[in-house]
Amino acid sequence: MTKRSEEIALMAESGRLLAQVFGHLDQLSLIGMSTMQVNDLVDELIVNGLKARPASKGQYGYAYALHASRNHVVCHGVPATTDILQDGDIVNFDITLEKNGYIADSSKTYLVGEVSPLARRLVQTTYEAMWKGIQAVRPGATLGDVGHAIERHARRNGYSVVRDYCGHGIGREMHEAPQVLHWGKPRTGLVLREGMVFTIEPMVNQGRQAVRTEDDGWTVVTRDGQLSAQFEHTVAVTAKGVQVLTLRSDEQRRH
Secondary structure, eight states, rough: OOHHHHHHHHHHHHHHHHHHHHHHTTOOOOTTTTTHHHHHHHHHIIIIIIEEETTTTGGOOSSSSSEEETEEEOOOOOOOOOBBOOOTTTEEEEEEEEETTEEEEEEEEEEEEOOOOHHHHHOOOOHHHHHHHHOOOSSTOBBHHHHHHHHHHHHHHHEOOOOOEEEOOOSSSSEEEEEESSSOOOTTBBOOOOEEEEEEEEEEEESSSSSOTTTTOHHHHTOOOOOEEEOOOOEEEEHHHHTTTTOOOTTTOOO
């Protein structure tokens, strides 16, 4: 379950490259683009620009380099030429990248154009909730501590945390043990040890936590049609705390 230091270094390199992908997305206005156009740009950048592999492509029969989850889509949204990003949308891009046999996984929710204050607040709170979870990671802490920190922040702000999906261990495989729930009780669950590597990726809803999967078998949406946001980082437990392996350039000064 734990990784050697040389393995974590390779994962950090994958994470550094993945952060560059998000840096490119940050430069796009997104308005009027289809989610398939964004997918194709990301695929081209990872394969030809970074000489890496989009790890989601071919995983479980999935055909694309990213998931694009817009507005009331919670996760696993499938890119499409007909899915056009509009002024006022929020959209999460969830991307995995493999380099030298090791995978990094990250996602970010983007504000498209002029977004309503309510949507902006949801996105900001979700980002903060992810960081509350990350800041709870240290040797001797538990996964319950991580999940509790995330859900407490979301609930204090009037939101619900999706319980149907969770973070996960990661390494040579995209999904490894343990499961990382985004809710929990302090001092319960798996005790964290140096060398563990996993994702923290809360999905936070404006309304109720209930979700459903659409007929394509992938796209998960809120049952009440209200907005959902998500952020994700891959983290490693260090001797003194936590290392965020997918930290983006816009986050370097803040964290």
